[in-house]
Amino acid sequence: MTYPKISIVTPSYNQAEYLEHTICSVLNQNYPNLEYIIIDGGSTDGSVEIIKKYADKLTYWVSEKDNGQYDAINKGFSHTTGDILGWLNSSDIYFPWTFNTIVEIFEGHKEVQWISGIPTNLSKGIAPQTVYYATEKNRYDIISGNYKWIQQESTFWKRSLWEKAGKLDISVKYAADLKLWIDFFKHENIYYVNTILAGLRYHDVRRGEDQNGIYFREADAEYKKFKAASSSSDRRRALMVKLFISNNFFRRIIKKLRIFRWYKHYSIFFDYTTKSWQIKVD
Secondary structure, rough: OOOEEEEEEEEEEOOHHHHHHHHHHHHHOOOOEEEEEEEOOOOOHHHHHHHHHHHHOOOOOEEOOOOOOHHHHHHHHHOOOOOEEOOOOOOOOOOOOOHHHHHHHHHOOOOOOOEEEOOOOOOOOOOOOEEEEOOOOOHHHHHHHOOOOHHHEEEEEHHHHHHHOOOOOOOOOOOOHHHHHHEEEOOOOOOOOOOOEEEEEEOOOOOOOOHHHHHHHHHHHHHHHHHHHHHHHHHHHHHHHHHHHHHHHHHHHHHHOOOOOOOOOOEEEOOOOOOOOEEEOO
């Protein structure tokens, strides 16, 4: 097995209650070719002491005032050189098999540029609490308005795609992650992996109701920009998706009859016969 370099960035600000779980979920992968960067925004709750505890295992870390989470992530990625990228917020975790799984997929299927696992929420500890069905998406789904949601914690991508799309747009204060996914869709299809890769934690110090409202408004604005900038043929296809394929019953019939051959989703599943990850195009 080869070990391409994985670069992970954790933005951190006053999450001492959860931060050590996050750090350990990365380091305990015991992956031999890892860059791990933590960018702390000047925490005052003991987070810095936790980071210092693991400083000898980090590629880079800093604690200083920044312009928010997405600015911190951009800053972190500027210190990376890895082939596979992802970021993990300071209250979320990777599962023990995550890095080995994504490497097997990326190395086994060179055409794959970005992947996302099954959305998973955490309990108060580090155990999965809720596992959701991931609604597969392509660019036509996004243009039709079906852009909710791709779980950021479970998403990984190639550096080449990051360089094509450009860094996170910090002018989008809350929904810059969705803006990045839209930029990715301009270049490549997403592949959905049939396993859990990371856990998202809901808790009181995450976005409040008003901030969530801002996120949804920003997300809607970015979707509308993408739709407006899309070609007329893509918009026509997206309209057909909205009229016919958004209904699950019609979607199953249309896919079975292969009426719209351009409407495809890409998934990755583990084949126990070959003992390898295989691609399914549906």
